[in-house]
Amino acid sequence: APSIVWLRRDLRLADHPALCAALAGGGAVIPVFIHDESVEGLGAAPKWRLGLSLASLARDLAECGSRLILRRGAALDVLRALVAETGAGAVHWSRLYDPQSIARDKAVKSALRETGVDAQSHPGHVMFEPWTVETKTGGFYRVYSPMWRAVKDRDVAVPLTAPAQIPAPKVWPASDRLDDWQMGAAMHRGADVCLPYQRVGEAAAMERLHAFADGAIAQYQDARNFPAVDATSALSENLTYGEISPRQCWHAGQRALHGGAKGAETWLKELVWREFAYHLMYHTPHILSGNWRTDWDAFPWSTDADHPEVMAWKQGRTGEPFVDAAMREMYVTGKMHNRARMIVASYLTKHLMTHWKIGLDWFAECLTDWDPASNAMGWQWAAGCGPDAAPYFRVFNPETQLDKFDRGGAYTRRWIAEGQRTPPATALDYFKAVPRAWQLDPSMLYPGRIVDLSQGRQRALNAYEAREF
Ligand code: FAD
Secondary structure, eight states, X not given: OOEEEEESSOOOSSSOHHHHHXXXXXXXXXXXXXXXXXXXXXXXXXXXXXXXXXXXXXXXXXXXXXXXXXXXXXXXXXXXXXXXXXXXOEEEEEOOOSXXXXXXXXXXXXXXXXXXXXXXXXXXXXXXXXGGOOOTTSSOOSSHHHHHHHHTXXXXXXXXXXXXXXXXXXXXXXXXXXXXXXXXXXXXXOHHHHGGGOOOSHHHHHHHHHHHHHTGGGGHHHXXXXXXXXXXXOOXXXXXXXXXXXHHHHHHHHHHHHXXXXXXXXXXXXXXXXXXXXXXXXXXXXXXTSOSSGGGTTSOOBXXXXXXXXXXXXXXXXXXXXXXXXXXXXXXHSOOOXXXXXXXXXXXXXXXXXXXXXHHHHHHHHOTXXXXXXXXXXXXXXXXXXXXXXXXXXXXXXXXXXXXXXXTOHHHHHHOOTTOSSOOHHHHHHHHHSOXXXXXXXXXXXXXXXXXXXXXXXXXXXXXXXXXX
């Protein structure tokens, strides 16, 4: 009987345990992607980027003699219908770790099994599943460094190879057309501006991984903090849709390290930050929606998402060049350098004393590498209420950060057009991308500071000190 592979955030053919299990069944394999409420709930940029990934995977599957079947509806209904139509005896998928996916997948598994279908979930989205790493006293790590020490010498299995051919069923079940799903419908800034900045699909991701592991990884430790320098892997968009696996990254990083690339260990550590985020989301799912440390619940964050200061933050018009460059970079490219993410998050939650949820939601709308676990951990870290967080009293000063990490102004010039006689295309792209309702154009004056840095800092510190633990 055929086997169904239900694809979600594992849009690749190599190192795919669920796909391998389906192939091992010996019959035809039917790859399916379901547009269910989890896709419905995505922000504009991640949804659009997911569409690009699906198109790429469909092409790769076609080269193996297979197809990507697209269906819309509740996952269980769709899978039941597909089982009935195709006579499939098994359904395989890669596990996800957010509470909604866990609840859905559990229900799907037991309902399918009740009807005699062999429903199986598999690892693949993380290297170390959340229940496989425990502290000495039991339980999960709430602090990163000991978790790193606990996993760094573990054997990570060698990635599985991609199948050359995937056996097709005699008759393919019907499929929706990807174009009809209009995955870019909410992407008002349009594909044309953002598209050139995306690296889509498995082949492109692997090529980038190898180029990075043979080159820039050696200087990663020193160069990764400079947002104008192309010093990081830029693989987050590929990892988030599973166009590449963390295991493939891990092995490439290990090879570089053993080949003498000193910076590689720092990069391997970043991969484990991603794992740490997943463990936290699995064990403390409230990290997605509320203060991880609940003693922060009384903190007087502003929750006005439409406040003019918040709008200025979103639009990159705060008068703080590092913040503004970063917000525009995200709007145009769908990504933002990690140092810049820390700075804009600190600025919003501290200088503007605005709830981190407002920032988290805007990132979820705009990032093509949006990842529920890393985004939530990043925001709560910056705000001070998360696990292993930056202490609240340590407020990033965007001006001194600029002096340290963008001294020549290469990053701010790349993204801020105002005041430049001949702004670069990147800075002008921003004005092509923004909604007309924002009424922005490059001939405007660059704004003055919306908040005095030392006053903003002091206001946040006063609130912090007045807080009762
Ligand atoms: P590299 O420096 O090459 O690192 C390799 C990989 O390690 C990354 O691709 C990523 O998967 C992982 N990684 C690196 N840093 C972190 C980190 N701090 N936390 C978790 N994983 C990490 N990352 C996302 O993938 N999606 C998000 O939605 C996201 N939101 C964030 C929000 C805030 C407020 C902050 C401070 C960080 C956020 N990050 C997020 C983490 C980090 O900024 C990005 O993963 C990184 O900038 C991606 O660039 P890269 O692929 O070149 O990373």
